[in-house]
Amino acid sequence: MKTNKHIQDIIREAALSRDKAAKRELLIKSGGSRSWFYDAIKKYKEIGEAFFIHKNKNNKHAQKRTHMQALEISRIFRDEYLNCNFRDFMRYLKADKRYDYQWVSYSYIYNILRSKNHCSKLAHKKTIKLLAKEEELKNRPQSLLVPSSATERAKENIHIARPRTQRRGHVVEADATFWRFSDEEIWALHGYIDEASGEVLGLYFDHQETTEGYFNALKPVLKNYGTFEVLRTDKRRTFWSEKKESSPEDSWIQFAFVAKNLGIDIQSSISPQFKPRIERLWKTIKGTITTFMEQNKVTNINEANLVLPKFVEYLNNHVVTLQKDFTTNSFKKFEGDLNIILGHKSIRVVARDLTVTYEKEKYFICNFTTPLNIPRREIMIIQCCDGNLIASLGDNYYSMIEFDNEMLYKSKVVLENEGVKPEDMPQKIKSISVWAQSNFIFFKKKYSSWYKKHSY
Template structure:
C-alpha cells in the first residue's frame, strides 16, 4: 500500500471504531460522507484490500505489446530514420510503415529507451512576432540557404518562397550556389501555380538591390541621379511586384524558420527516396511542396486572394530572364559576351533598321532572342570573317581545362536544352557566363 491508501485505512478504522464521525472523516479525506460509508462497509466486509484499486499492477487493456514497442525503437535507431526528429518520425511511421501512434506515446516510448531527438531546442525568448498579412499574395518572403542536403559534405543552396499570410511554400528550387537563376525559378513556380503577388520581401543581396543604391545622397537623388535596377528588380517591375528589402534576418523570420524545418526534414526525405543529385531533388520538391503545405499551412485571416492572374501580354520567358541593350550593325549583327549573333527576319514582323538599339533577351528557357519595339526576333550564331592582319600566327597558348567537378561543367545540366542548330554551343556558353560563372 502507498501512503495515500494507508492514510485512508487509518481514518476509516477510526470511523469503524467510533473514534471519528463520518462527517469529520469526509472533511479530512476530501470525500463525501456517502463515500466514507461505502469505504467503511467495504473494509468491514473485505478488509484492507478493499482500499487497493483493482487495476493496480495490471497492464492496461489498450497498452502496446512489447514487440510493437521494440519494433518502433528499432526503426528509429535504423539508418533510415535516425536523423528524423520525433514529430517527423511520427509522420513517417504512418506514411511509410502504416504505424499509427500519438506523439506523447511515441515521445515517452523513445525517451524511456534512451533515444534523444536530433533536433535541439533552445530556451525560448520572449519576443513579439509581426502579425501575418491578412490575405494570400499580399507579401511573399524569399531567401536561399546553403546546407548539406544529401547527407555528405557537399553544400547546395535551396531557394524558397513562402506566403506570409498562410505559411504556404509557393516555390522551392535547388542550385549549387545562391544565384539569380534559382530566384527566377521559384518566381516562375509561384506565378504559374498561384499568381502574381503584390510584394516580395528579400534581404539586401546584390541580386535584389544594387550595391550603389545606398551610396546615392539625397542631393544626387534630387538632381535626378538614378541607380539602375538589378535584373531581378527589373523583372519584378515589369510584373508589377514591389520589392521590400529587410535589414536583418529577423525581419523576415517566417522564411528563416522555414529553413530550420526543412533542414531537419528534407535530408531524411531525400535519404528515404534515394535522392542524391540536384536534378532529382528539384523534381522531388515539386511533389513535396503540397505535402509540406498540408501539414504546416494555416488559414489566412481573409480568404480573398491578392494574387493577380498572368495576362496574355505578359510572357514569363521574356520577363524572368536577363536583358541587355545592344546596337545592331548594317548586317543585323550584334555582339554579346565576345560572341556575335544575327537577328533573323521574321514573317509578319517589321525589319529592324540598321544601327538600331535592341534588347537582348537571355533566358535559361528560350536561349537568346532579340526584342525591338515589343516584337521578339529569333537569332542565330554569326561568325565574322577575320581581317587580313589577323591571319598572323599567334603564339600557341595552353588551354585551361577545368576538372570534372568544376561548377562550369556541372552547370551544363542546369539548363533546359534549347537547340538552335549549329549555334547551340554559343548560346550555352553565354548562358553559363551570365547565370553560372559569377556564382561559381
C-alpha cells in the same frame, strides 16, 4: 481532505463498534452516504482486509508501454531517422509497416527521445544549450558542481516577434540557404514564402545561389498564385545595387527589371530580422528535407527539383502552421508568358551588316525571314527559359536567325533596295535607359489594365 487510509480506518473502527451513536459519528466523518457506509462495513466483515484491495491491482494494462518498446523506438530514431525532427519521426514511424507503433503520440515520442539525450533538428538554440550543459554536468565530478537555477540557465536574448501583415499576397519574402546533400555535394535551395499566411510558395535547387535559381523558384509562384506587391530580400546583387537606388531602370539588374515590369516593389535590407518568416522556414526545412529526399530515393539535383512541388505540398499540409487571420487576398492572376518574362535579357547594337553578336555567334534580327534594316540601333536580346533567342524593340519582338551566306545575301539586298550607303547609316541612338527601349509582349493592350501602369 480525507485519504483512502483515513476512510479505511473509519470503516475498521465502525465494524468493531456496536454503539449506534458512535457509528453515526463515523458516518459523518467518512463523508459518504448511509447506504455506502453500511455496505462497506458488511463487506469488510465478510472478506476482511481484502475489501480494501482494488480488483485490478495485479492486472496489466492492455496498452502498457514497456521499457523494451522505448529502447526500440530510440534505436529506430538513431539508426534510421537521425536527420528527422520528432514530429516527422512520429509520422514516419506510424506509417512504417515494419513496426506496430500506430498508437504512439508526440508526447510519448518526445519524452523517450529526450530521456535518451536525442535533440530534434527543430530544437531552439536555448534547448540545445541546455542539453549541452546538462551533459557537461553529468560528466563533471560532484565536487566541482555549482548549483544554478533552471531559469538562469535558460536565459536567452530573444528577438521581439515581427507583426504579420493582414493581407495575403501583400508581402512575400525571398532567400536562399545551403543544404548538404552528400559529403561531396552542397546545393543552394531558393525559396519564397507568403508573410501573412506563412505558406511556402515555391522552392528550387541550384548548385549555387544564382539569379536563375530565384527565377525558377518564382515560376510556380506566378503560375499558381499570381503577382504580389512587395518582395523582401537581402542586399544580394540579384535584387539590389547602389545604382538601383537612384534609377531602377538604369540598374542593369535582371531580377529588378522583371520585378518592376510586374509591379513588384523590391525592399532590401542586410538584417535577417527584416525577413524573419523565410529565415525560420530554413530551419524547419532542414529538419525534414533529408528524410523526405531519402524516402523519394533522390540521387541528383534534377530529381530533387522534380519532387520539390510534392515537398512544398507536404510542408503546407503537415509541417508549417498556416495563419488564417488575414483579411484580404492581394495575389493578382498572372497571364503572361513566363518563358519570355523570366528569360535572360541583354542589350546589343546592330552592326552595319544588320547582324548582332551574342555569345560569340552572329545573328540576324528578322521579321519572319527578312532581316530588319536597323543598323547601329540598340536592341534587347532575350534568351528564353527554353533556350530560344528573340529580339525585342519597342512594342514588337522578332526572331533571330544564325548568320550564314544566304542570310548575308538577303541583308545586302535589303540595304541596296533601301539605297542606304555606309556613310549615310543612322547614328547610334542615345537614351536615358537602354532597358526602357524594350517593351515586352506581355505589356500589349490585350492584357489587363493592371499591367499598363507598370510598363515603361
